[in-house]
Amino acid sequence: MVICFISHHAGLYGAEGALLELIEALEDRGFDCRVLSPYHGPLLDELKKNGVPCSLIHCKWWADRNPSGIRRILRTFWNGILLPEVARKIKSWKCDLVFTNTAVLNEGAVAAAVLGLPHVWNIHEFGEEDHGLHFDLGEKVSGRFIDKFSSFVVCNSEAVKQKYARHVRPEKLKVVYQSVTAAEYAGADHYSSGKDYMLKCAVVGRLQPGKGQEDAIRAAGALRRAGAKIGLTIMGDGDPCYERFLKKVANDENVSKQVSFTGFVNDAFPRLCLMDAVLVCSRNEAFGRVTVEAMLAGKPVIGANSGGTAELLCEGFNGLLYTPGDHLDLAGKIHYLLQNKAEAHQMGRNGRQWAKNKFTRERYGREIAQILEAACSNKKKFGLN
Numbered sequence: 001m002v003i004c005f006i007s008h009h010a011g012l013y014g015a016e017g018a019l020l021e022l023i024e025a026l027e028d029r030g031f032d033c034r035v036l037s038p039y040h041g042p043l044l045d046e047l048k049k050n051g052v053p054c055s056l057i058h059c060k061w062w063a064d065r066n067p068s069g070i071r072r073i074l075r076t077f078w079n080g081i082l083l084p085e086v087a088r089k090i091k092s093w094k095c096d097l098v099f100t101n102t103a104v105l106n107e108g109a110v111a112a113a114v115l116g117l118p119h120v121w122n123i124h125e126f127g128e129e130d131h132g133l134h135f136d137l138g139e140k141v142s143g144r145f146i147d148k149f150s151s152f153v154v155c156n157s158e159a160v161k162q163k164y165a166r167h168v169r170p171e172k173l174k175v176v177y178q179s180v181t182a183a184e185y186a187g188a189d190h191y192s193s194g195k196d197y198m199l200k201c202a203v204v205g206r207l208q209p210g211k212g213q214e215d216a217i218r219a220a221g222a223l224r225r226a227g228a229k230i231g232l233t234i235m236g237d238g239d240p241c242y243e244r245f246l247k248k249v250a251n252d253e254n255v256s257k258q259v260s261f262t263g264f265v266n267d268a269f270p271r272l273c274l275m276d277a278v279l280v281c282s283r284n285e286a287f288g289r290v291t292v293e294a295m296l297a298g299k300p301v302i303g304a305n306s307g308g309t310a311e312l313l314c315e316g317f318n319g320l321l322y323t324p325g326d327h328l329d330l331a332g333k334i335h336y337l338l339q340n341k342a343e344a345h346q347m348g349r350n351g352r353q354w355a356k357n358k359f360t361r362e363r364y365g366r367e368i369a370q371i372l373e374a375a376c377s378n379k380k381k382f383g384l385n
Contacts, residue, residue, distance in 0.1 A: 001372065002032040004095040006108035008061065010041025012266060013206070014289040015124040018156070018178040019101050020046055025179065025365025027052075031372075034093050036086065036108070042266070053093070057086050059107040062142070063133040072136040079107055087111040097376055103127060109149035118151040118375040126163055126307070129284040130210055143167025151375035154368070156287040157308035174371055179364035180292040180355065182269050199338050200231045202275045204268050204290045205282065207238030212281025212304060213246055218327035219334060221253025228335055230258065235271065237264040272297040277337055277344065283324050285309045292359050295319075295351030300344045302333045316343075318351030 135142035278294035301319035
């Protein structure tokens with residue numbers, strides 16, 4: 001079976017990492033994979049290195065953080081012009097199915113309908129709740145569009161499924177947790193120690209309000225005032241204005257020397273292995289690849305009790321949950337790990353074993369392959385046909 005994947009981005013963030021692992025898993029099962037992307041970037045470099053055919057399609061997202069009427073019209077017009085080119089490329093590859101990797105592009109779905117091919121939509125995000133994105137057609141119409149133009153809609157968590165269940169028929173919705181693998185576990189049993197013991201914590205993610213880095217910095221400030229001390233490493237790039245704001249918060253909280261900003265880190269896993277705990281402060285994380293990577297690194301995770309994070313963490317087993325936006329609650333959970341090192345280490349060991357068993361590439365490939373095969377065998381039942 002030949003699959004055309006439509007990627008919304010060419011970076012190496014969560015959705016693109018999941019796509020790379022999925023393609024490897026499917027190729028191991030005999031699928032022939034191709035990728036269309038709207039941009040150049042490291043994702044395409046990785047795919048080409050692995051021998052996966054790639055091509056550019058300069059289509060626009062049908063969602064925006066600052067939507068305006070004229071921009072919506074221009075995007076729709078531009079995508080309409082590009083549609084024949086996209087369809088020709090898919091046809092030239094002799095694809096059996098089109099697979100769109102996130103909710104923010106609809107070009108692949110329309111091209112599949114034009115060609116009479118089944119289409120699977122893999123949704124990795126809430127949209128507005130996590131990234132502040134607004135669909136050009138509004139949530140209701142866009143949700144119905146996703147339903148109409150898909151054989152199946154794969155969600156990366158139960159939380160995401162619940163949102164799209166408002167508009168997508170239940171028989172089309174499937175939850176498949178993505179795979180998360182790490183090349184090595186060296187350093188996974190490393191923990192800080194000594195008389196000047198200071199819990200080393202990390203936050204990984206784009207610098208934007210929804211990722212909750214402010215919670216972590218203010219928690220560090222609250223702990224300092226209580227006589228406790230942590231080291232906080234913030235990994236990620238994003239809005240320069242928001243980065244300046246975060247640094248100002250660190251200065252106001254008198255923790256500037258305890259907080260470091262690394263910028264974007266291509267592979268955060270080795271750095272996570274050198275931490276004592278990982279903080280996942282996102283208000284609405286659809287899945288949480290970093291959460292699983294932290295477990296694979298053998299670290300306890302303190303996460304916001306919302307979205308996909310709440311599905312991955314079991315209180316006291318592989319981490320702790322705090323109330324989103326409540327930095328004092330977060331500080332209390334960090335202080336608990338400071339005071340209970342043996343228990344923190346056990347949470348890390350529990351999480352590592354659980355994640356290694358649950359988020360395997362073989363399982364991910366098998367579950368997605370079953371959906372792809374069902375879409376192809378039932379293309380008269382689903383979608384437009």
